[in-house]
Amino acid sequence: MRFDTILIGGGLASLVCGIKLQRAGQKCLIVSAGQNALHFSSGTFGLLGRLPDGTAVSNPLEELGKLPGTHPYSKIGPVKVSEYAAEVKDFFNSCGVRLHGVAAQEGSEVSPNGYRLTPMGVLQPSWLAMEDVTLLPSKDELKWRKALIVNFYGFLDFNASFIAEGLWKIGVESRVETVKIEDVETLRKNPADMRSVGVARLMAKEKNWKDFGGMVRGLLSGEDLVIVPAVFGFGDQVIVEWLREMIPADVMFIGTMPPSVPGIRTQILLKKAFESAGGTFLPGDTALDPLFSGTSVAGIHTANLGSIVLSADRYVLASGNLFGKGLEATPNRVYEPVFGLDTDFPADRSKWCDPDFFALQEFAGFGVLCDDSFKAFKDGRTVDNLYVAGAEVGGCNPLYEGSGAGVSIMTAMSVADSILHGN
Ligand SMILES: Cc1cc2nc3c(=O)[nH]c(=O)nc-3n(C[C@H](O)[C@H](O)[C@H](O)COP(=O)(O)OP(=O)(O)OC[C@H]3O[C@@H](n4cnc5c(N)ncnc54)[C@H](O)[C@@H]3O)c2cc1C
Structure with a gap:
């Protein structure tokens, strides 16, 4: 050939x-x-x-x-x-x-490098970001005062408390909540299935991402930033856009342990x-x-x-x-x-x-x-x-x-x- x-x-x-x-x-x-x-x-x-x-x-x-x-x-x-x-x-x-x-x-x-919040709650310089990853223009001026970090119950590949700790250190008051989505709960029967890709497959179902968005909205209490694991959308960015529109705060998707859904x-x-x-x-x-x-x-x-x-x-x-x-x-x-x-x-x-x-x-x-x-x-x-x-x-x-x-x-x-x- x-x-x-x-x-x-x-x-x-x-x-x-x-x-x-x-x-x-x-x-x-x-x-x-x-x-x-x-x-x-x-x-x-x-x-x-x-x-x-x-x-x-x-x-x-x-x-x-x-x-x-x-x-x-x-x-x-x-x-x-x-x-x-x-x-x-x-x-x-x-x-x-x-x-x-x-x-x-x-x-x-103006510096072309922006700053991404890592899963360890630390700001790292980055040039460009995929749609669902937030890039901050400066590491010194954060525009948020209060953050709500939402994880799936039992999802260990997203360390919400590290992120919260990192945010407190840079002056953002933060709290962590977990949500239970019935479908995602089924993954917990086998811990090997409870990985980013498994969660992302289930969150691709419209009912699940809509339920998730509703739950996050219900948890908000004056926060101007919501952080969730980056487990939405293999094929396109429709779910990411929908969540950003329906949640009345800035929504940041932070990478999980690999595999990386945005990648x-x-x-x-x-x-x-x-x-x-x-x-x-x-x-x-x-x-x-x-x-x-x-x-x-x-x-x-x-x-x-x-x-x-x-x-x-x-x-x-x-x-x-x-x-x-x-x-x-x-x-x-x-x-x-x-x-x-x-x-x-x-x-x-x-x-x-x-x-x-x-x-x-x-x-x-x-x-x-x-x-x-x-x-x-x-x-x-x-x-x-x-x-x-x-x-x-x-x-x-x-x-x-x-x-x-x-x-x-x-x-x-x-x-x-x-x-x-x-x-
Ligand atoms: C774990 C990890 C995370 C990273 N994260 C980032 C990041 O977030 N941002 C960033 O800017 N950079 C990151 N990097 C740097 C990364 O090297 C580059 O961003 C880039 O993706 C590398 O692409 P590549 O195509 O050169 O190599 P790779 O992505 O390594 O791809 C090489 C491919 O070649 C295949 N291959 C090897 N041998 C053969 C063969 N004989 N025949 C056929 N196929 C073969 C492999 O299977 C693989 O598919 C990361 C690197 C690593 C290792």
Whole structure:
């Protein structure tokens, strides 16, 4: 089977790149082994929350020049990153994913980074947010005085008391209530079923979300903010909008323990957009055993298709890093398992991770070595037709910098442009 471009990985980077290529007239295949980071998403996209030296960033586009030359944003170039940033909202909107926040305001005194309230009740910088996630314009000026936090009875994956504690610390008087929805109660028979996805499936029934909204309304006692778990709406944002309209206070949806319902919704909508543009998505299959012709990839096999060779003019490796299994590690070595590409990691094993959980963790920045157009290196030479995108790209530590989605989106857009312009 022959395609213009084969993309390996079904996460944010692969989908953004695949949609761009497919919409530009290419014939693309995405091979996706399994779950991706969107299934664990906070519901927000980070562009740059702090510099590698730890300095906090409030206006990412103004700080790009301070990044090292090996950083993916430096390879793309600050001007191009700003151009892509300005396109992001329209691009996602065209896929049915409505994002809010300030996407691009180069040179402005207003900070594009907003702040999201985490499930621990702490404010964290974020660039853009999915529809149901609230972004505050500043971490110092909260507009609410009193908050009501509502959880489902027995739902342990949403820690309402952490949130309440965090809010008290930043001056918002908070109280916690629980509600019982008969259908959701049935999940409690088996604790393994009482997870965000199980609750979200039941809350998709109109009677349940309407009952929930009514109960929350009844509990209100002068609060100007209501916080509920983000378990509403896999396919669209209709329930979120309805709850926001019917509850007479600001309604904030806060992420639960994974899986992430807003993240899964985004993945579903992006996959739909890729397929509607004519792309082929091969779920639950793993790319392996590539064929090489000189310094080019000539084809790949997959675990399910046996001896059938899938070939294309160009290949994009967007298989995540250690988390997505795009990289694997032995006690002394970090390697890329599909093509055997060159990887970037410290030889000194003791530097891989820090016992202080909150310190910079080097392993989160391991990636594949690539040139300035994200063509991968193998044995010190670029592979002519193999690009790397997303978390698999080395040269930055997205976890530390708060740049995860930004790096995925920017590298995906850049790789798509390189392919379309024949670079
Ligand atoms: C747990 C977690 C939560 C995160 N939350 C956020 C957040 O809230 N906001 C933010 O900005 N960033 C977040 N990030 C950063 C994240 O890396 C990026 O946001 C982005 O989603 C990564 O996308 P990706 O497509 O590059 O990789 P991934 O999402 O990791 O996707 C890689 C995909 O490749 C597949 N794959 C791997 N090997 C093969 C193979 N051989 N064949 C076929 N498929 C293969 C995997 O199964 C997976 O589907 C998070 C990261 C993690 C790990």
